[in-house]
Amino acid sequence: MLKGLIVLLMLALLVTLGAGMYFLMMDRGDVKKMRLVNSLRVRVGIAGTLMALITYGVATGQLGHTSPWDAAPAAESSE
Numbered sequence: 001m002l003k004g005l006i007v008l009l010m011l012a013l014l015v016t017l018g019a020g021m022y023f024l025m026m027d028r029g030d031v032k033k034m035r036l037v038n039s040l041r042v043r044v045g046i047a048g049t050l051m052a053l054i055t056y057g058v059a060t061g062q063l064g065h066t067s068p069w070d071a072a073p074a075a076e077s078s079e
Contacts, residue, residue, distance in 0.1 A: 002057050009050045016043040 020039040027033045057063030 002053070002062050006050065006053055006057070009046055009053065012046050013043060013050070016046065 016039055020036055020043065023033075023035040023039055027036060054063065
């Protein structure tokens with residue numbers, strides 16, 4: 001569930017990034033339109049939530065890595 005929520009937030013970041021680009025092109029510097037600023041606010045909020053969620057996942061052990069090249073060192077045998 002946590003990984004699905006992270007993927008959903010990443011997709012939401014991409015959507016708000018595209019919306020910001022659209023608003024930037026359509027508003028053309030009109031100071032009365034705050035759509036670009038609001039899009040940035042939403043994107044920063046989503047990014048903060050995403051970072052908190054990843055930190056929570058790593059702290060609780062729900063997120064981790066299982067890469068074979070980063071395995072724990074083997075126990076040394078005593079002679």
